[in-house]
Amino acid sequence: GAGVSQSPRYKVAKRGQDVALRCDPISGHVSLFWYQQALGQGPEFLTYFQNEAQLDKSGLPSDRFFAERPEGSVSTLKIQRTQQEDSAVYLCASSSDRVGQPQHFGDGTRLSIL
Amino acid sequence: AQTVTQSQPEMSVQEAETVTLSCTYDTSESDYYLFWYKQPPSRQMILVIRQEAYKQQNATENRFSVNFQKAAKSFSLKISDSQLGDAAMYFCAEAGTASKLTFGTGTRLQVTL
Numbered sequence: 001g002a003g004v005s006q007s008p009r010y011k012v013a014k015r016g017q018d019v020a021l022r023c024d025p026i027s028g029h030v031s032l033f034w035y036q037q038a039l040g041q042g043p044e045f046l047t048y049f050q051n052e053a054q055l056d057k058s059g060l061p062s063d064r065f066f067a068e069r070p071e072g073s074v075s076t077l078k079i080q081r082t083q084q085e086d087s088a089v090y091l092c093a094s095s096s097d098r099v100g101q102p103q104h105f106g107d108g109t110r111l112s113i114l
Numbered sequence: 115a116q117t118v119t120q121s122q123p124e125m126s127v128q129e130a131e132t133v134t135l136s137c138t139y140d141t142s143e144s145d146y147y148l149f150w151y152k153q154p155p156s157r158q159m160i161l162v163i164r165q166e167a168y169k170q171q172n173a174t175e176n177r178f179s180v181n182f183q184k185a186a187k188s189f190s191l192k193i194s195d196s197q198l199g200d201a202a203m204y205f206c207a208e209a210g211t212a213s214k215l216t217f218g219t220g221t222r223l224q225v226t227l
Contacts, residue, residue, distance in 0.1 A: 033214060042118075042205050042217030043159070056214065089157060099211055100147040100166060105159035 002026075004106035006092050012112045013082050021077045021109045025094030032075050033103060034067055035091040043091055049075060050097070079111075087113045116141045118208050120218035127196045128226050134181075135191045135221045137206030146210045148182070150191045153203040153220070162204070165189065193223075201225045 005024040013019050025032050031050055035043035036059075045059040051072035060067070064082075069075040079086055089110050093103035118139045127133035139148065150162040165173045165182050172180050177194045193200055203222050207215040 031213060035215075042207075042219050043215070045214045045216070048212075048214055056212065059214075091157075091159065093159070093215075095213070099145075099213055100164075100209060102149065102161045102164055103159075103215060104161070105151075108157045110157075 004092055004094055004104055006090075006106035006109050008109060009107060010110050010112075012114065014114050015082060015084060017082055018078065018080045019082055019111065021079075021090050021092075021111070023075045023077070023092030023094075023106060025073065025075070025092070026104055028096075029094035029104075030072075030097040031095045031101075031103075032069060033093045033095075034075070034077050035093065036061075037089040037091055037108070039088070046077070046090075082111075082113045084113050087111055116143075116208050116210065116216040118206050118216050118218040120206055120221050122221045123219075124222045124224070126224040126226060127193070129196055129198060131196055132192060132194045133196055133223065135193075135204050135206075135223070137189045137191070137218060139187050139189060139206070139208045139216075141187075141208055141210060143210035146208055148180075148189045149207045149209070149215070150178070150180070150189075151205045151207060151217075152200075153205060154201075159205070163191065196225050198225050198227075 034046040037043040048056040049069040064080045089108040091108045093105045095103045148165040206218040
């Protein structure tokens with residue numbers, strides 16, 4: 001595709017519900033990243049995939065957060081038993097395989113937990 | 115651990131004037147990359163400029179340039195001939211060999227007529 005596509009753009013869920021956020025990276029991009037951006041803050045790293053391998057999940061805040069990229073393309077970030085503190089914008093980015101290459105971001109999913 | 119600090123929460127510049135946004139960073143890596151991203155209200159992070167730490171020459175992209183002071187761990191962004199469309203949040207970010215970005219807290223830039 002022409003750019004990184006994320007869906008849904010907005011998601012409202014009740015506390016305790018499970019949610020799934022989708023990211024479709026730029027075609028051919030090996031690396032995929034998820035970030036969480038709280039209101040008024042800079043994005044914070046959650047997890048990183050190289051193809052289908054999840055190489056770094058050190059930023060996931062709890063075991064309620066789970067990410068996958070089974071075929072090395074589309075990725076899904078799942079949050080189980082959502083809490084109010086999970087409310088944030090979730091950004092996905094992709095890049096080519098070379099270290100230091102710029103990451104290209106999607107428009108993000110704004111998640112609101114009621 | 116890497117840290118990025120942006121000490122200016124808000125800046126204002128008149129159209130056609132020049133403004134400089136400050137950024138300092140700290141990293142234990144010898145090989146790293148620095149970026150400025152722009153985030154308009156639409157939320158999409160847009161790459162403004164990229165600097166490779168091993169290069170002494172400051173990066174430039176049209177009206178955007180950086181002042182990279184490696185010893186001082188400083189990476190400021192200069193916007194020349196500011197335009198209304200430059201109004202946005204600007205984030206400084208650093209990436210080491212692990213590739214993940216560490217962002218600052220951002221500077222909101224206002225452009226006035």
